[in-house]
Amino acid sequence: MEPFWTIRALQACRKKAQPPFQGCPVHREIPGNPGISCMTGQERSEEKSECVSLSPMRETVPALPERVCVFGTGDLGRSLGLRLLQAGYSVVFGSRRTHSSSRLPHGAQVLGHAAAAQSAHLIFIAVQREHYDFLVPLANQLKGKVLVDLSNNLRKNQYPEANAEYLQSLVPGAEVVKGFNTLSAWSLQNGPSDANRQVYICGESVEAKQVVIAVASKLGLSALDRGFLSVARELEDFPLQLFPQWRLPLRIAIGLSAAFFFYLLIRYVIYAYVTQGDDISFRIMVSLANQVCPIVSLIMLSLCYLPGVLASILQLYRGTKYRRFPNWLDHWMLCRKQLGLLSLGFAFLHVLYTLIIPIRSERTGPQCLIPQRPGMTTPTCPWEFWDLACTSYWESHLFPPSVTFSAGGSLASYSPSWVT
Ligand SMILES: NC(=O)C1=CN([C@@H]2O[C@H](COP(=O)(O)OP(=O)(O)OC[C@H]3O[C@@H](n4cnc5c(N)ncnc54)[C@H](OP(=O)(O)O)[C@@H]3O)[C@@H](O)[C@H]2O)C=CC1
Ligand SMILES: [Cu+2]
Numbered sequence: 175m176e177p178f179w180t181i182r183a184l185q186a187c188r189k190k191a192q193p194p195f196q197g198c199p200v201h202r203e204i205p206g207n208p209g210i211s212c213m214t215g216q217e218r219s220e221e222k223s224e225c226v227s228l229s230p231m232r233e234t235v236p237a238l239p240e241r242v243c244v245f246g247t248g249d250l251g252r253s254l255g256l257r258l259l260q261a262g263y264s265v266v267f268g269s270r271r272t273h274s275s276s277r278l279p280h281g282a283q284v285l286g287h288a289a290a291a292q293s294a295h296l297i298f299i300a301v302q303r304e305h306y307d308f309l310v311p312l313a314n315q316l317k318g319k320v321l322v323d324l325s326n327n328l329r330k331n332q333y334p335e336a337n338a339e340y341l342q343s344l345v346p347g348a349e350v351v352k353g354f355n356t357l358s359a360w361s362l363q364n365g366p367s368d369a370n371r372q373v374y375i376c377g378e379s380v381e382a383k384q385v386v387i388a389v390a391s392k393l394g395l396s397a398l399d400r401g402f403l404s405v406a407r408e409l410e411d412f413p414l415q416l417f418p419q420w421r422l423p424l425r426i427a428i429g430l431s432a433a434f435f436f437y438l439l440i441r442y443v444i445y446a447y448v449t450q451g452d453d454i455s456f457r458i459m460v461s462l463a464n465q466v467c468p469i470v471s472l473i474m475l476s477l478c479y480l481p482g483v484l485a486s487i488l489q490l491y492r493g494t495k496y497r498r499f500p501n502w503l504d505h506w507m508l509c510r511k512q513l514g515l516l517s518l519g520f521a522f523l524h525v526l527y528t529l530i531i532p533i534r535s536e537r538t539g540p541q542c543l544i545p546q547r548p549g550m551t552t553p554t555c556p557w558e559f560w561d562l563a564c565t566s567y568w569e570s571h572l573f574p575p576s577v578t579f580s581a582g583g584s585l586a587s588y589s590p591s592w593v594t
Pocket of ligand 1: 248269354356360
């Protein structure tokens with residue numbers, strides 16, 4: 175059975191488009207002539223209002239603005255303009271210099287700020303906060319418009335209030351939405367990679383935020399509404415956070431290293447000293463550390479893959495992949511790339527230590543931290559160590575980290591809370 179809105183829309187279209195059309199149930203194209211519409215421009219515009227009901231979201235998502243304005247023709251403004259053009263929008267730049275358009279994306283128009291503001295409902299402000307006062311004389315033109323504040327600061331708490339709140343105070347008649355500030359001009363130019371599709375927005379007006387969300391989704395981004403404009407400061411601090419996803423993996427790596435280091439220290443060095451009076455403390459720095467690295471590397475590697483397995487099991491158990499993961503798993507999933515990279519780092523350290531040992535043993539004689547049992551072979555010459563190092567590196571370490579790297583791409587596509 176067809177959904178009711180499809181039937182209603184078809185009926186509406188049939189009523190309008192006389193004589194009966196063939197092959198263009200929603201007046202898309204004449205069969206055999208792709209790209210040629212079955213209606214004239216006027217009919218199409220009349221039809222639009224009737225047939226928008228095709229979308230069951232009509233009540234909640236307003237129509238996308240046809241023309242979008244970007245204030246500022248700098249790095250971000252140009253890159254954003256290009257992406258908007260590629261997404262099918264008509265773009266008008268608001269600039270102080272309306273004639274210096276050689277570097278602007280082809281197809282965009284450049285006007286003065288006032289004229290540009292009047293021509294569009296949605297305006298992206300790609301100008302540094304320090305220059306926002308140029309907007310004050312434009313208050314009339316900006317009344318009722320949606321202003322997207324893209325600005326970032328150089329450091330936290332640089333200004334007493336968030337840039338977006340400041341913008342709102344300058345232009346109280348406009349609807350300010352903070353957002354898109356976590357994107358870089360570079361990523362916009364190259365198309366957002368999987369890792370940075372997520373953008374955050376906040377603002378007082380729900381309608382204004384919906385307009386921005388609609389544009390974001392047309393640009394291939396997924397916008398997450400973080401609430402009111404009071405959250406703007408938090409969003410502005412996002413780009414200033416240094417390695418936000420690295421904290422937990424680093425803590426795990428340090429914790430594991432310390433735990434295994436002390437365990438091995440007690441088990442081999444202190445134990446040997448207490449029971450046999452052997453002082454092998456000189457092996458702590460290299461041989462003992464070299465025992466710790468591969469252990470931590472392998473544990474980190476398994477921690478990198480484990481959440482994916484757990485997530486799959488959870489999805490199978492729930493019978494759907496469209497439900498939110500528990501927060502702990504969500505957080506863990508987001509850390510996988512960092513866990514994998516740390517695992518690679520420890521594997522690399524292990525290789526380095528293994529290569530250092532023969533150089534040292536040439537001077538001090540072959541060393542082995544672990545007491546040798548009868549029948550156990552000890553590499554006695556540097557070449558054997560080299561051989562051991564190369565083999566262990568290729569067989570046990572190089573392969574898994576390369577897998578980690580390739581997984582990194584797909585892991586990055588993981589957006590918080592959902593597996594898509
Ligand atoms: N570059 C990036 O990757 C990112 C930038 N941002 C933010 O976007 C904003 C712009 O950054 P970006 O494009 O790199 O900066 P740019 O310096 O490249 O461009 C800023 C633009 O602002 C306009 N401008 C400068 N001074 C004034 C003024 N006195 N009055 C009116 N307009 C002025 C100019 O446009 P015109 O000459 O046309 O008037 C200029 O090209 C900043 O707030 C930044 O924090 C946020 C995320 C990423
Ligand atoms: Cu090894």
